[in-house]
Amino acid sequence: MNCPRCGTPVPLGMSSCANCGLPVSEMKAVSPVKKNNTARTVIIVVSALLIGPIFIIAILVAILFPVFQKTRENARLASCRSNMMQLGLGLVQYTQDHKDKYPASAANFKAAVNPYVMEARVFHCPDDVAGAESYSLNAKLQGLSFEKIASPSETVAIYEGKNGVIDFRHHGVSVVGFADGRIGTVRKEQVGSLNWSP
Numbered sequence: 001m002n003c004p005r006c007g008t009p010v011p012l013g014m015s016s017c018a019n020c021g022l023p024v025s026e027m028k029a030v031s032p033v034k035k036n037n038t039a040r041t042v043i044i045v046v047s048a049l050l051i052g053p054i055f056i057i058a059i060l061v062a063i064l065f066p067v068f069q070k071t072r073e074n075a076r077l078a079s080c081r082s083n084m085m086q087l088g089l090g091l092v093q094y095t096q097d098h099k100d101k102y103p104a105s106a107a108n109f110k111a112a113v114n115p116y117v118m119e120a121r122v123f124h125c126p127d128d129v130a131g132a133e134s135y136s137l138n139a140k141l142q143g144l145s146f147e148k149i150a151s152p153s154e155t156v157a158i159y160e161g162k163n164g165v166i167d168f169r170h171h172g173v174s175v176v177g178f179a180d181g182r183i184g185t186v187r188k189e190q191v192g193s194l195n196w197s198p
Contacts, residue, residue, distance in 0.1 A: 003027060076126040077170045080134075080160070081183055083122040087135055087158050088177035090116030100146040102137070102157075109137035109158075125160060127169035134169075136162055140197055141179070149198040152179035156194050166191060 001010050003017040004027055010016075016023045090113040095102055103112035110123055110133055117123075125134035138156050141149070149155050158177035161167040168174045168188055176194065177183045186194065 001027070073171060077173065077175070077185075080125045080127065080170065080175050081185070083125065084135065084158060084160075084175045084177045084183045086117050086122045087113060088181045088183055090114075091137075091157060091177070092181045095146050102141045102144050102146070104143045106137040106139040106142045109135075125169060125175075128160075128167070134160055134167075135177075138196055139164065144198055146179070149179050151195065153182065154195045155179040155198060156196050164196075 001012075002008065003010050003020060003022055005022050006017065006020040008017055008019040010018070010024065010027070014024065017027075091102070093116045094112055103109055114120065114123075123133045123135060124131070128134040135158050137158060141155075141157055146152070155178060156176050157179040159166050160169060160174045160176070166174045166176070166186070170185075172187055173185050174187075175183060175185055179198075
């Protein structure tokens with residue numbers, strides 16, 4: 001049995017509490033001492049007030065992160081489309097200034113079109129981590145006259161990638177520029193329907 005006054009264990013056969021001296025005969029008459037749980041309650045309340053909002057913020061971040069990621073990707077795709085539009089218009093201007101002929105070499109695409117674009121950054125897609133030129137000229141058009149293209153609105157002139165291989169940097173979508181100066185986006189499954197030959 002424990003002493004109701006101080007909580008010290010009282011062995012059987014003892015006549016009083018060894019700590020506070022309360023006689024065993026009076027131990028049942030004394031009401032037990034209630035421990036003060038105020039400090040524990042304060043700690044629990046403060047913890048709930050601090051951890052609760054942090055937990056709610058963490059949940060909101062987890063919910064909103066994919067939304068922000070998608071918005072960021074859409075902004076990069078829009079930037080890439082803008083780059084392709086400027087390159088396409090620059091290429092059209094180049095052909096008009098060079099007797100309706102495309103650059104003699106696909107490798108010299110940047111040097112040929114650079115005077116017709118506003119900034120050198122348009123040659124780089126924001127999603128291209130390599131940091132090099134992100135866009136290439138269709139090699140089948142090099143040195144070709146614009147008049148020899150049967151369907152300019154369907155023939156790819158500029159594409160994201162290198163050596164005839166399209167890069168799908170925008171979650172399975174790539175931007176291409178056509179010979180008539182317009183741009184479009186294509187998915188991997190649509191690549192077979194693109195017209196590369198004049």
